[in-house]
Amino acid sequence: MASSDHDLPLKLKVAASFRRMGYIAFTEVDLCTYTYRESYKRKQVTDFDVLGIRVDPDLEAFIAVAECKSVEVRAMENLLKLHGVQEFFNAHKAYFVQQGIDVNAREVGAQLGITCLDASNIDTLLKSLSLSEQDVALEGEVYTARIGMLPAQKKDFARQTEYLKYDFWTLPDHRNIINLIRLMGLMAKGVNPAKKDHVVLCYQLATALALSIIRMAGGIVRHNIDDFQESLLTALLGGSRERRDREVMYDTIAQAVPDASLSFVPEFFEQLSELTSRYLSAMTYSHRIIACLDEMGRHIVLDKKSKDLNKIADHFHEKTIKFARDALYFSCNACGVPKEVFSSSLTDDMVHPT
Amino acid sequence: MDKTTVAARLQDINEGLVRQSGGLVESHYRKTKRFGAAARICNLIRGQDVVSDYTSLVAATGELGIGADTLDAALGILEEIGYVSLHKSGGDIRKIEERIPLLSDRFEAIGERWQDSKPSDIEVVTLEMLDDLLVAPNRTRALCKRHSLDSSSFDIIRDVGNTGEYIKSYTSPKDGSEIAFSPLYHDENPDKIIQLMDSFPSDDVVATLRGIREYQGKPIDAVTDPVLLTAIKTGCIPTPTVTSTNGAKRFMFTPLQGVGKLEKGLLEKARAIVACVRYGEHFAGITKIRFPLVILQRLKDRKQIGPHSEISEQYVLLQKLGVGVIQKAIGYTGRYMFHLLDTDENLRSLDMAIEYLTVKEIVKGDPNEAGAKQLMLPGSYASPTKTRMELKSLRETKLSSSSISKLNHLIIGGSSGIV
Numbered sequence: 001m002a003s004s005d006h007d008l009p010l011k012l013k014v015a016a017s018f019r020r021m022g023y024i025a026f027t028e029v030d031l032c033t034y035t036y037r038e039s040y041k042r043k044q045v046t047d048f049d050v051l052g053i054r055v056d057p058d059l060e061a062f063i064a065v066a067e068c069k070s071v072e073v074r075a076m077e078n079l080l081k082l083h084g085v086q087e088f089f090n091a092h093k094a095y096f097v098q099q100g101i102d103v104n105a106r107e108v109g110a111q112l113g114i115t116c117l118d119a120s121n122i123d124t125l126l127k128s129l130s131l132s133e134q135d136v137a138l139e140g141e142v143y144t145a146r147i148g149m150l151p152a153q154k155k156d157f158a159r160q161t162e163y164l165k166y167d168f169w170t171l172p173d174h175r176n177i178i179n180l181i182r183l184m185g186l187m188a189k190g191v192n193p194a195k196k197d198h199v200v201l202c203y204q205l206a207t208a209l210a211l212s213i214i215r216m217a218g219g220i221v222r223h224n225i226d227d228f229q230e231s232l233l234t235a236l237l238g239g240s241r242e243r244r245d246r247e248v249m250y251d252t253i254a255q256a257v258p259d260a261s262l263s264f265v266p267e268f269f270e271q272l273s274e275l276t277s278r279y280l281s282a283m284t285y286s287h288r289i290i291a292c293l294d295e296m297g298r299h300i301v302l303d304k305k306s307k308d309l310n311k312i313a314d315h316f317h318e319k320t321i322k323f324a325r326d327a328l329y330f331s332c333n334a335c336g337v338p339k340e341v342f343s344s345s346l347t348d349d350m351v352h353p354t
Numbered sequence: 355m356d357k358t359t360v361a362a363r364l365q366d367i368n369e370g371l372v373r374q375s376g377g378l379v380e381s382h383y384r385k386t387k388r389f390g391a392a393a394r395i396c397n398l399i400r401g402q403d404v405v406s407d408y409t410s411l412v413a414a415t416g417e418l419g420i421g422a423d424t425l426d427a428a429l430g431i432l433e434e435i436g437y438v439s440l441h442k443s444g445g446d447i448r449k450i451e452e453r454i455p456l457l458s459d460r461f462e463a464i465g466e467r468w469q470d471s472k473p474s475d476i477e478v479v480t481l482e483m484l485d486d487l488l489v490a491p492n493r494t495r496a497l498c499k500r501h502s503l504d505s506s507s508f509d510i511i512r513d514v515g516n517t518g519e520y521i522k523s524y525t526s527p528k529d530g531s532e533i534a535f536s537p538l539y540h541d542e543n544p545d546k547i548i549q550l551m552d553s554f555p556s557d558d559v560v561a562t563l564r565g566i567r568e569y570q571g572k573p574i575d576a577v578t579d580p581v582l583l584t585a586i587k588t589g590c591i592p593t594p595t596v597t598s599t600n601g602a603k604r605f606m607f608t609p610l611q612g613v614g615k616l617e618k619g620l621l622e623k624a625r626a627i628v629a630c631v632r633y634g635e636h637f638a639g640i641t642k643i644r645f646p647l648v649i650l651q652r653l654k655d656r657k658q659i660g661p662h663s664e665i666s667e668q669y670v671l672l673q674k675l676g677v678g679v680i681q682k683a684i685g686y687t688g689r690y691m692f693h694l695l696d697t698d699e700n701l702r703s704l705d706m707a708i709e710y711l712t713v714k715e716i717v718k719g720d721p722n723e724a725g726a727k728q729l730m731l732p733g734s735y736a737s738p739t740k741t742r743m744e745l746k747s748l749r750e751t752k753l754s755s756s757s758i759s760k761l762n763h764l765i766i767g768g769s770s771g772i773v
Contacts, residue, residue, distance in 0.1 A: 178768040238767050250765050261758050266766045277456050322404050322451045348441045
């Protein structure tokens, strides 16, 4: 479902509308899988033009996806493809946005629960959501700035950049937590707080990490919120059966290599427990930390130049801001990322700009 | 002294220090005063997340006797440790974000920072001496000798301690010697302890008694030390008795008495709680308790433990003391549950029992015992058992730190592509 730059205006409009509806929006998200055919290779399954994530106060996350096309043909085909990947990805909401949509496709879309919007419809929706051209333009600024940083990010931190692009959205939360902490740890010494593309990548990784932590915490809420430390370790190790297998694997290796300082409990577990405990104790505030971190990252991307960016303190409770900072501190303490990277978000300068 | 104990003693004397502002305190106890305040402020704001009304905090700490200047200094220490972030406006603290550990030991970092701050010799000796006096009162001349203190330094420690009411002394009516004690931990006239010291003039009785702390609730069956045997016989150290399937057993604790009726009652319950789980650890007839701390933490979280057949006898002492009730387990024949009565007093006693185990918890026993027991377990995991037996003949391999790091990443489920 590859798209072209012609589709960009529609993507930006959908991203702005998702954001207004309480989601944080990611554009051009690739979904990949791996195969052992011939050799171990990554294969792209498909992509979403826009992917939105919303977290409810009980830390349950909902996904919205959108397919945006600037053409007026093959609406039914595109719609059915979107429906397939929506199912595959367990997205609860799907937007099919195309320059023109024939009536048949709209009928099918209605039955599939997919919102069909043509160029006129999306403009009407934006107006109804009180979104202006400036809001959409702001999405464009952020998009352009982020795309512009990609080559430099890839050059300095290829694995980290590729992980976010190709792996993050298809791996379960517990593996993302482990992998992201590892990846941030590996890049920590090379991060230059004076380089904006480095800083932005760190924000993206920290936000992705926080999202995985929040979603895993949400899983604990639904599993057994009163026994969270055990639940957390079990969830982090991939569930009861996976945990047992890892313990057995540890047992086996530890017998072969005694006193090797191996452990199936990650070094960062204590800090992760502290963080998760805080999030679970105040979900009214913690459920919005991903949105808060995303907003902090957008400020960095645009160097706080745009006057249209929300004042963080106007939109987020002080506890939410504090919890978002906790996630940044966790990235620093568990991964060794220098605190200077996040310095502008750890003080009130950004949230209360003068 | 370990770092957590340092922080505990810093807190103990802080109340006495903060209400003094004379030259002695300012010149000799400046750091101890601030770090002790930092530890107490931790207790106050932990779990708050955001303190947006600084004035309220000033008022609250004022109630603890901690003045605004000491509060600012203490918050500075907590910020250096990473426990708080201070957000200021025009030089004044406007908001505090706290990140004090909720689940792990919050005091170790404070104790470590105090040690790193190069406290004065007077401060160091004061804490060590107070830790001695927690175990038992002692003659001042013995204390000075033990800590290599000259009389002028001891005078400073005694004067500040006396004003702060954490170290006091009196003249023994028996031999006229000066006895130092801490009114924080003991009542005056601890004759039995002094007699014990007199009975063993060439032994370090304080060190022996402090040794009990290494394993609070140790069964007295195994005691052979003559000092401890005499201490037990003369009632210098508390030894609650638990009776269950293996008969009556006694367990010993440090002689901390506690002051006031309520505290004595709490201590009695706390010791009884520890004694009961220690019985299960050492003398249970069917399944022994492997991790007493886990049992107590579960009791705290779930307000009950069980079902188990031995609960009906093993926890009778706690039922008698009003800590909880024993009931038949629903759906099990011959098994019982112990239900905690979650009154404030019982919860505090349970916390104290947990403190007994966490401050100086040492898992005794054969390190191979757990693995051996694992081999005897029935179940579906025959293969790891077999593997374990087979692996005994394998050659040991030394791993580099990089290999360990990579293996750990894989063990916990990390992706192989990013090791």
